[in-house]
Amino acid sequence: MIGRKLVEAIAADPAAVGADVDRLTLVDVIEPSVPPALAAVGKTLAVDLSQPGEALRLVEMRPDLVFHLAAIVSGEAEADFDKGYRVNLDGTRAFFEAIRHEGQREPYAPKVIFASSIAVFGEPFPEKIGDEFFTTPLTSYGTQKAICELLLADYSRRGIFDGVGIRLPTICIRPGTPNKAASGFFSNILREPLSGKEAVLPVDESVRHWFASPRSAVGFFLHAARMDTSAIGPRRNLTMPGLSALVGEEIEALRRVAGEKAVKLIRHEPDPVIDRIVSGWATDFDASRARSLGFKAETTFDEIIRIHIEDELGGKV
Amino acid sequence: MIGRKLVEAIAADPAAVGADVDRLTLVDVIEPSVPPALAAVGKTLAVDLSQPGEALRLVEMRPDLVFHLAAIVSGEAEADFDKGYRVNLDGTRAFFEAIRHEGQREPYAPKVIFASSIAVFGEPFPEKIGDEFFTTPLTSYGTQKAICELLLADYSRRGIFDGVGIRLPTICIRPGTPNKAASGFFSNILREPLSGKEAVLPVDESVRHWFASPRSAVGFFLHAARMDTSAIGPRRNLTMPGLSALVGEEIEALRRVAGEKAVKLIRHEPDPVIDRIVSGWATDFDASRARSLGFKAETTFDEIIRIHIEDELGGKV
Numbered sequence: 001m002i003g004r005k006l007v008e009a010i011a012a013d014p015a016a017v018g019a020d021v022d023r024l025t026l027v028d029v030i031e032p033s034v035p036p037a038l039a040a041v042g043k044t045l046a047v048d049l050s051q052p053g054e055a056l057r058l059v060e061m062r063p064d065l066v067f068h069l070a071a072i073v074s075g076e077a078e079a080d081f082d083k084g085y086r087v088n089l090d091g092t093r094a095f096f097e098a099i100r101h102e103g104q105r106e107p108y109a110p111k112v113i114f115a116s117s118i119a120v121f122g123e124p125f126p127e128k129i130g131d132e133f134f135t136t137p138l139t140s141y142g143t144q145k146a147i148c149e150l151l152l153a154d155y156s157r158r159g160i161f162d163g164v165g166i167r168l169p170t171i172c173i174r175p176g177t178p179n180k181a182a183s184g185f186f187s188n189i190l191r192e193p194l195s196g197k198e199a200v201l202p203v204d205e206s207v208r209h210w211f212a213s214p215r216s217a218v219g220f221f222l223h224a225a226r227m228d229t230s231a232i233g234p235r236r237n238l239t240m241p242g243l244s245a246l247v248g249e250e251i252e253a254l255r256r257v258a259g260e261k262a263v264k265l266i267r268h269e270p271d272p273v274i275d276r277i278v279s280g281w282a283t284d285f286d287a288s289r290a291r292s293l294g295f296k297a298e299t300t301f302d303e304i305i306r307i308h309i310e311d312e313l314g315g316k317v
Numbered sequence: 318m319i320g321r322k323l324v325e326a327i328a329a330d331p332a333a334v335g336a337d338v339d340r341l342t343l344v345d346v347i348e349p350s351v352p353p354a355l356a357a358v359g360k361t362l363a364v365d366l367s368q369p370g371e372a373l374r375l376v377e378m379r380p381d382l383v384f385h386l387a388a389i390v391s392g393e394a395e396a397d398f399d400k401g402y403r404v405n406l407d408g409t410r411a412f413f414e415a416i417r418h419e420g421q422r423e424p425y426a427p428k429v430i431f432a433s434s435i436a437v438f439g440e441p442f443p444e445k446i447g448d449e450f451f452t453t454p455l456t457s458y459g460t461q462k463a464i465c466e467l468l469l470a471d472y473s474r475r476g477i478f479d480g481v482g483i484r485l486p487t488i489c490i491r492p493g494t495p496n497k498a499a500s501g502f503f504s505n506i507l508r509e510p511l512s513g514k515e516a517v518l519p520v521d522e523s524v525r526h527w528f529a530s531p532r533s534a535v536g537f538f539l540h541a542a543r544m545d546t547s548a549i550g551p552r553r554n555l556t557m558p559g560l561s562a563l564v565g566e567e568i569e570a571l572r573r574v575a576g577e578k579a580v581k582l583i584r585h586e587p588d589p590v591i592d593r594i595v596s597g598w599a600t601d602f603d604a605s606r607a608r609s610l611g612f613k614a615e616t617t618f619d620e621i622i623r624i625h626i627e628d629e630l631g632g633k634v
Contacts, residue, residue, distance in 0.1 A: 134451045143471040154460040
């Protein structure tokens, strides 16, 4: 989803990456499609980075800039140990190694923007997680992301590529239809009522979490692509800014933006399993470093809702 | 060196590991030798964990307890990228994977004590590095150790084995002869004068660093082997306690224990290269967690020197 929106943003304004785009290759396990606006420069490639030799096919095109968002999600990585490590760790490492080998053949050091996650952190947490808090993930997904962050920093330190790791907040409002991810309700309770549909809230309104809009997420990647990384130094992995908010605050914002009628569409249906999972998640961060490096996110849920209305609903509720 | 002393400690008192030792296998790339006291139970095996399939030869013996100290050192891992990752990361991961596969064949979850390093940390540091400080290594060696720590925690969380990561301070006084490691002088300036020989001090006496004796290091591994890991929880990697001391304090302790004559054998010969390397190292830790879990180290350099005299010099200077 972020990948698609990132491509759309580049299609709308190629200068957003900070350089002329004379070639753009969309890569996925299944061959993706090129938006019409990018037809002149866009190509596609089906590559499974976790298969031997595949990463080379990507790197031999010698892109100047790579956004690396390929991963299997948390639940799947937890359920399938082998697949999680193969895709999320070995796939990324194979890609990094392919860059190193290409650079040995002929000097080459692209910029690499890597999608990491706040899942690199594991409870117990301080009230606000600072930029120097340790990474003790409690899932295999978080472990794989934390390992890739370490590799990214070491490869960058050695000049093999110029990497930036982007630890994304939970993206809200996620477009599309309700899915079964434990975090799905954070978006469902806004997106569905905004379209006149019912949504289920499985936790208490006092649950706090860490959010950014899809538009901010795209902005993080574009800003990382444009920025001068000499300002970052060797600590290449950054917790992105976000909004710490209660579920109750989401609902209050919905009331302000779309009225009581929308709020009435939220059905409270406590689910102890989801409640237990979510209670182990981080609730607040002090993302000073990323903010001081120019990364920006929303500061109210009203903004997050308005962005969804503008970007997904044609500006109207 | 620690491995050898660990074996000697087990030979002297097999109960030190907290269980009867009915079989003990010493494993190294080159076949090691068994101390006479362990002749009845000891076996040896030459295994290169970084070679495909080799880890299985170790795991198919189904040891209940494994001390994993195999690694190439920092300087070599920095000079030889491929070898560092192959031995320090892939070798360890192959060993962890072999345990997982053996456990899939027939239930098995040994205790694994892993030698990590304070090289997982990278400057700038707070005055004292706390237990929750992040790991941003500035060497490939430190990166490899930090990655293995993450794997150890994830495999332990999943019950594949019961792991403890031991972040060792700089070991002092290291027995033997002066070597070319940048950290060598910390030991050289004590060990050599204690035997009536000259030693070179390449840095200022105001340099501060973090130390423990070889006896403490062995104690860390044995304590980890004996302890009930349910007290550790999922944060399996522990910064060991140590002594934060100035080079000047080392020299004062030498004066107290062995007299002015010994101190006069230290030749000051500033080396800007070593000075620069050492200035990037951690100087002090708050190792509260490990201390509260029962790990112990020296509190004065006088103790560290006396331990060397007892263990290496037959009790006499």
